[in-house]
Amino acid sequence: MxxxxxxxxxxxxxxxxxxxxxxxxxxxxxxxxxxxxxxxxxxxxxxxxxxxxxxxxxxxxxxxxxxxxxxxxxxxxxxxxxxxxxxxxxxxxxxxxxxxxxxxxxxxxxxxxxxxxxxxxxxxxxxxxxxxxxxxxxxxxxxxxxxxxxxxxxxxxxxxxxxxxxxxxxxxxxxxxxxxxxxxxxxxxDLHPGELLAYAADINGDDEQKIEQWVTHFKKLYRLMKELRNEAAVDTPVFPNRGLPLPPTPFEDTE
Structure with missing residues (x-):
């Protein structure tokens, strides 16, 4: 525009x-x-x-x-x-x-x-x-x-x-x-936990309960999007890089 x-x-x-x-x-x-x-x-x-x-x-x-x-x-x-x-x-x-x-x-x-x-x-x-x-x-x-x-x-x-x-x-x-x-x-x-927390506070203010609800909701939807993308990759072999696993969900325990 x-x-x-x-x-x-x-x-x-x-x-x-x-x-x-x-x-x-x-x-x-x-x-x-x-x-x-x-x-x-x-x-x-x-x-x-x-x-x-x-x-x-x-x-x-x-x-x-x-x-x-x-x-x-x-x-x-x-x-x-x-x-x-x-x-x-x-x-x-x-x-x-x-x-x-x-x-x-x-x-x-x-x-x-x-x-x-x-x-x-x-x-x-x-x-x-x-x-x-x-x-x-x-x-x-x-x-x-x-x-x-x-x-x-x-x-x-x-x-x-x-x-x-x-x-x-x-x-x-x-x-x-x-x-x-x-x-x-x-x-x-690529964000560090402190950065994610700061941005979550920017969005939700300093209400700890709202921040926790936002984090829970974010994790749930992020996982859902990862699953959707990986399922789509199986059906679209013309994109060879799409079959690769995605990075872990933010806030997620990777151990």
Whole structure:
């Protein structure tokens, strides 16, 4: 999802003088450059997730992402306008739209609170990054571990901002903002008990009974998914690696 957004396009299209024509052509070039930078973030993160040595020990299931979102904004100001900041926030929400679907008012409120909490985690970096009005380019890379429900997500974010210094044919626009975000499912078999406990507490608060119920439920469903996958592997011999046994269930005694 995402795409190129330019708050200058309407005024440029209305212009007929040489300056407007030149600005339109330059805007097109800027958009193409922005797309290349955004694609570079995509390739970088996809390659990183494939390589356990590059994930800092936070490996993801299958070495692949399950969702991505992107935002490109070319704006008429050096500091972020409302459409830029709203676009960045919606980009992060877009990674977790799938969690909205139980239909109840309570479920929708939980989903909203979760999305807001994810935005809050990244908001500090966004605010500092987007608020930079100094001329030149700046790049920021960030990853977050986000526990929710019965899953743990790894969110990788690449951000690039270029603030123009010159005037003339760039009178119509002064900054370019690019944000690429990727979501992947964290491989919980690599987590230590203390980390699992911390994430279980993030999900359930400090209520010991709720944490214990969550752990019991998690173990049960995780075992069920392992059995389902191993049964499917028997019926799909075209995937030779699927017959291999899965790692032990988290929280499980392996002796």
């Amino acid at each position: 995402g795409g190129v957004i330019s708050s200058a396009r309407d005024s440029l299209n209305a212009g007929t003088d040489e300056a407007a024509k030149m600005a339109r052509e330059n805007l097109k070039q800027m958009e193409e450059t922005a797309k290349l930078i955004n694609h570079g973030f995509h390739l970088e993160i996809v390659d990183k997730l494939k390589n356990p040595n590059e994930t800092r020990g936070w490996q993801v299931v299958g070495g692949r992402q399950d969702r991505e979102s992107e935002f490109i904004g070319i704006a008429t100001s050096k500091t972020p306008a409302s459409d830029i900041t709203a676009g960045v926030q919606n980009l992060i929400k877009g990674l977790f739209d799938v969690n909205k679907s139980d239909g109840s008012a309570e479920g929708n409120e939980r989903a909203k609170q979760f999305q807001d909490s994810v935005i809050h985690i990244a908001q500090g970096a966004f605010n500092v990054f987007l608020g930079n009005s100094a001329a030149g380019s700046s790049t920021l890379r960030k990853f977050l571990i986000v526990p929710h429900g019965l899953a743990f997500y790894r969110v990788d974010i690449g951000m690039y901002k270029y603030t123009l210094e010159s005037t003339g044919f760039v009178t119509y626009y002064e900054s370019i903002t690019i944000v690429y975000a990727s979501r992947a499912i964290l491989d919980v078999t």
